[in-house]
Amino acid sequence: MQKLIQRIQKANSLLCVGLDPVGDDAYVARQLAEVVDQTSPFAAAFKPNLAFFLSRENGVQLLRETVQRIPQDIPVILDGKFGDIANTADHYARFAYDVIGADAVTVNPYMGDDAVRPFVREDKLVFVLAKTSNKSQYSMQNMALTRGGSLAHGVAQVACKLDSEIGGIGLVVGATHPEALAEVRAICPEQWFLVPGVGAQGGDLAATLRAGLRSNGSGLLINTSRAIWQAEDAGAAARELMERINALRPVTA
């Protein structure tokens, strides 16, 4: 958390650069290095998506090398959407933190808090999927709870409670439904949200920031992956998005 806050202040950025590498091996190795180097000045964090690495031979090695290339002061969120019983989750946590060197992970909380707790370490951050950006999420996440509210609201409540108990918990909330983002922000006023869905998925940046920013102009990490990977100039694309975000948020001291 400290590393994230320091980086956000240093770079004056809420941009999370997603790394979802596609292409042949030679291209991917070259492009990963270029995207990391060119976007680093504008990145509050990087988010490699595990699936895009595991689908390649030597993908774990490529992921390690990519993480090692990222400047030390920029947090790395390994987007693995992990979710299993505690003793298995413990092995996923060791993989993410000790093998790969990630600072944070994404976790699917469907199996309950024992799927989340093994990822909590003093210097790590766990982003729990609460309201995802994909179209069909509503069939699960809009389900009404008997005590009122939706499943997404329930997950947000559990995540905030867990954060107040053990710390280090943030939430994943998509940019594709800002009204739902505002609802989750009302439930979790202080937590960090990782927000995918701006760029290729068409999320409305201004509406997202209005709905999700804390009053101090922070609390969101806005992720974009394909829009940077596919850009002719990744650095320029990252800078442009960072500046658009900053133009839409209150200036902080």
Ligand SMILES: O=c1ccn([C@@H]2O[C@H](COP(=O)(O)O)[C@@H](O)[C@H]2O)c(=O)[nH]1
């Ligand atoms: O709700 C979610 C959770 C995770 N993702 C991931 O974020 C990126 C988005 O990529 P774009 O190219 O910017 O659309 C990708 O890795 C997803 O798996 C998400 O989109 N929504």
